[in-house]
Amino acid sequence: MFLLYISLLVFYNFFLFCFVFFFQAEDGIRDLVRSRGLGDVYKRQALALSSAELSPKAWNRLLEQFGDHAGILAASDSDLAALRNISEQVRARVVSARGKVQDMNSALERLEKLGVSVAFRDEPGYPTLLRQIADPPPLLYVRGKLQEDDRFGVAIVGSRNPRPYGLTMARRLATDLSRAGLTIVSGGARGVDGAAHEAVLRAQGRTIAVLGCGIDICYPSEHKELFERIAAAGAVISEFPVGAAPETWRFPRRNRIISGVSRGVIVCDAAEDSGALITATCAAEQNRDVFAVPGNVDSDHNRGTHKLLKEGAKLVEGAEDVLAEYGLDARTGGDGRAAELPPVEVSAEERKILEMLDLEPMPLDTVIENANMPASEVAALLTFLEMKRLVKRVAGPAYVRVLR
Secondary structure, three states, X not given: OHHHHHHXXXXXXXXXXXXXXXXXXXXXXXXXXXXXXXXXXXXXXXXXXXXXXXXHHHHHHHHHHHOOHHHHHHOOHHHHHOOOOOOHHHHHHHHHHHOOOOOHHHHHHHHHHHOEEEEEOOOOXXXXXXXXXXXXXXXXXXXXXXXXXXXXXXEEEXXXXXXXXXXXXXHHHHHHHHHOOOEEEEOOOOOHHHHHHHHHHHOOOOEEEEOOOOOOOOOOHHHHHHHHHHHHHOEEEEOOOXXXXXXXXXXXXXXXXXXXXXXXXEEEOOOOOOOHHHHHHHHHHOOOEEEEOOOOOOXXXXXXXXXXXXXXXXXXXXXXXXXXXXXXXXXXXXXXXXXXXXXXXXXXXXXXXXXXXXXXOEEHHHHHHHHOOOHHHHHHHHHHHHHOOOEXXXXXXXEEEOOO
């Protein structure tokens, strides 16, 4: 009898363990290490809230209050009503999202067919710089692939109806900066945006297009082939749910993402009422660098860029002006374009140091502390990396990474 009791107890505990394990694997919400396999339930809940078109600010307030997507959807009407900083419209949208969770199976299947992944803010794969802005989107829809090196990114934006000079400058800057190793970000629109994306692709660099509509919507329609090529060589991203139309109000919100994933924003050929100035404003608010390309003082097409220059934007005549701002060298060949550099071999110790460094100067003391090596060894490694033109010593003393 005692043995039977022990056997039943063991069987019960085993059953309970299996139930909890599979529930967590499916749910993904109660798993503290979500990045190692978000469950479909978690994804469905996030997509349901995304489909409700909550503003990033409201969505983040709800996450702060209830902890995660499951907590938001499980909140009672009285819990939601008790939140003073949440509007009645937001509460209604949360309520509507509750009934959409199971319907998100078809949404997941559609995303898979479209080749679209979802990058969650608290997961690896979400843009590092974007996490730093106020109210970053809790998720992004991605066609293509985001990479860690995309944090070395600069946006190029401007008029949808640029003058030939504006197109020429956008193409030149995009080409030279991408050949120097920077990811070029823009909005996929007609004019300057499209010219910048095209130039990067011709230079075989990386570019990111940030959409003001659903990831499945091609806007403008003539950029369908361009978006396919961008997705193959970089990424097309959107914070808006599948099927979201390119309505006017979405584009100013989209612009904060363009600046948010970039270290700086270059405005090229922009009138005084250009939407590119909204991106520049977002960049300034996010503590990003603002650059502007000067133009003809008699042309209305340049009044926006000249206004930025008067307000303190950094003047850009060529890629070297941008690269110099980040302590990078504009290594160019005889034709004025960035030269192809042979690969450089580095030891495991050198790679460890290299991977610590960024475009922002890191004090030598911090490098030594983070490396957890003797100071003399770190100094020697930095010297070797300087000789290989992979790092650069700046005032401090400090070091920055040099992109190839």
